[in-house]
């Protein structure tokens with residue numbers, strides 16, 4: 448094999464040759480004329496053998512895609528990422544379940560809203576907008592709902608909560624003793640009609656079936672079925688009623 452032949456074979460071998468393989472002073476043709484030395488890194492020539500241009504990926508791995516130089520076998524992806532081999536020796540990095548990022552830099556993201564846990568203002572609920580209406584550093588999705596007792600009267604006030612799957616309707620009022628009561632504006636039986644309740648003196652009346660319920664008893668857990676206004680667990684403090692978003696999320700099925 449001539450030195451020229453050896454050089455041409457190396458050109459197609461898609462690998463850098465060891466220094467010992469390289470002719471010391473170029474290559475001579477049969478007439479004895481010196482030719483230009485082939486590149487020691489022929490593998491990164493664009494357009495040769497289906498190769499693409501040389502690239503350096505975000506982790507600093509260098510080479511040419513298209514001939515298997517950068518594949519999942521070279522472990523190109525970031526920690527907590529999954530590598531998927533594509534056709535022609537290329538690859539794709541995606542962050543593993545529970546992580547977000549570009550496949551090279553992945554962060555823990557428990558709720559999958561593409562905001563890293565350490566930056567997420569509500570780690571347990573997906574809230575891509577990161578909205579924080581009251582600017583207290585806790586996202587709206589995690590904010591407890593606080594109704595001040597001073598804002599309640601013996602006349603029912605109706606509220607809405609935007610749950611993930613539906614808008615939840617509920618109401619709150621004080622009984623004659625000044626005790627607060629909160630309930631879903633729907634019941635286990637008539638919820639499909641989506642008519643809710645109205646107040647008639649010291650009773651709440653189902654707008655669908657007409658059954659009435661003493662305000663004194665509203666807000667207790669419904670263990671017997673029937674048309675009692677749906678239960679919402681609440682915390683009563685000296686000044687307010689506190690409702691956790693999870694409690695209203697759990698009531699969203701009435702309104703789907």
Ligand SMILES: [Ca+2]
Pocket residue numbers: 556557558559560561562563564567570
């Ligand atoms: Ca998140």
Ligand SMILES: [Ca+2]
Pocket residue numbers: 558560562567568569570571572573574575
């Ligand atoms: Ca979140």
Ligand SMILES: [Ca+2]
Pocket residue numbers: 579580581582583584585586587590
């Ligand atoms: Ca907030």
